[in-house]
Amino acid sequence: MTVSIAESVHGNYSGQKDQLQLKDIVKTLPREVFIKDKWKTWTMVTTNVFMVVLGYWGLTITPWFLLPLFWIFTGTALTGFFVIGHDCGHRSFANRRWVNDLVGHLMFLPLIYPFHGWRIGHNHHHKHTNKMGEDNAWQPWYPEDYEVAGTPMQLVYRFMRGRLWWLASIVHWAGIHFNWRKFEGQDRKDVKFSALVIVGFSAITFPLLIATVGVWGLVKFWLMPWLVYHFWMSTFTIVHHTVPEIPFTSAENWNEVEAQLFGTVHCDYPRWVEFLCHDINVHIPHHVSVGIPSYNLRKAYQFLKDKWGDKLYQTKFSWSLMKEITDKCHLYDREKFYMTFKEYNAQKVS
Template sequence: MTATTTKVQIKQSPQLDTKIKLRDIINTLPKEVFVKNSKKAWSKLIINVLLVGLGYWALAVSPWFVLPFLWIFVGTGLTGFFVIGHDCGHRSFSNRNWVNDLVGHLLFLPLIYPYHAWRILHNHHHKHTNKLKVDNAWDPFTSEDYAQFSPLVQWFYRRLRGWFWWVGSIAHWASLHFNWWQFEGKQRQQVRFSVLVVLLGGGIFLPTLLITTGFWGLVKFWLLPWLVYHFWMSTFTIVHHTMPEIPFQSESEWHEASAQLCGTVHCKYPWWVEFLCHDINVHIPHHLSSGIPWYNLRQAHQSLKENWRDYLYESEFSWSLMKKVAEQCHLYDEQNNYRTFKTYHHSN
């Protein structure tokens, strides 16, 4: 299935045989895609840091009419920070866990994102991808869920599942990643440490920025790049698993191999976005095995196209694609995958 900038084609993927296991699909991938390459990992990290640093320097010296382009550039570069930290969370950046955790914390710090909280919750998403009411990343409400909420919550939910999808990751970040008491044992200690790191870092950096550059400096150097970062986080996350043709399944019917192969979207973005965000959009092989480093995702995806082409959902980032998601993927309906808010309110 493909989508162009002018028209999104809709075609339901063939059903994967339930006898096929996730391991059967993984075994068709070349062995070399699982191999970590320290040179590639560290060189791309250094390039990412230098580009973001260049962007901040340009923000400091450029005239006002250049600033919107620089906010987009810096915010997208900060999304690259997150993607490398994302690999750290999956232990696919380094063979040493302490290196993964150190780099992950440092890269997440400018985003005010508690690393261990995200790592633990995100691994839950990988384990339960598209499992209705269990997956914790953009799991859609059913009509029954929606009916139980107050009018105010319903209003916010309609915004987040509609044209304000791009702030969804802010709500996800704020509501799930700072309450360490929801975790147990060692995980609670790890999450509390990560929360304290970002609170301390943010507590020092943001007031210092405000004092030295004023309110406009806080907006210019932090808030607007941070909002661009969340635009990409929200967009990547919702597009990766939310299409009218892609079902969520109840726990009793959920099939792991189908969810990871057929329930994940490969979306093509402009080349500069894919470069700065380290090919996170090449997402299907990442869900088959989170141990594949980002620099091997394209090779793994090519292998999937050779062996499993009929089961892949591929699209292209465009206005028509986001219009499709924002206008159709509202409340989950197991028979039709989704129903819109409009049809729900008309029937009630």
């Protein structure tokens, strides 16, 4: 897709933009895409658990030179655990809140991810998608913010926006989701509970792993699949909203429809990845309504595609896509969306 999102909305839909609301788009979707199907739900969980067990079994029997293949498979299957927890966080997994919270915590345990800390922050992302100053997922920096950030933070930012993008979600995980002090009331209690669950689980699991399979076993069975999980976590989330043609917008100019429907990317991945990760890449309908379970995303996307056609941003996962994002989407320019670090440095010199 070559037409920019700004052109799509401000051009063809300039007369509708102020009138069209997200709830109007939600109403165009058929009721069945919102229905939670217990059979599909628990089949998804059972299949995912089987795939993870299969991956770990493979790690126990495979020769050393095939370990990378099983790390990739197991880490990708563990990403499916995250997607199930993701449904739980949006309450689209089950009707009962306690079921969502229980399953969400269980799915996040092997990932060492605090459920409520992620859930609350992630819902903020949905409420303020691509809004400068508010969105907490891959929000770019303005050049003037980068200027005053200090050398250590500039280096971290450059790594996250460059070829080490796949480590960025580790920084996000460590720096945000365990800090319950920034919340108030019940949210603080929930975030603290989830963080302590993860700390307690880690205090038992890691020493037990080292005692039974040694440090190499910890690396082999946990660290390497965990890094693969973070590769997908980082990749999915940056691609969802960060391409050169999609704008971030100041609060006063932010429009919900433009951000959620036209500012979200549909990216096709190899089918085995989509299967193991429960179609999290079919992301546009998820931003139209978080109430759509992951197993209904494709059906919902087809309805949106029939309605909006080529106005939706669609692409395909490839090295060239990641190279374009990590080469171009560095600092945020208010007029042309993004500038590269090279352009920033040239601007400073001049």
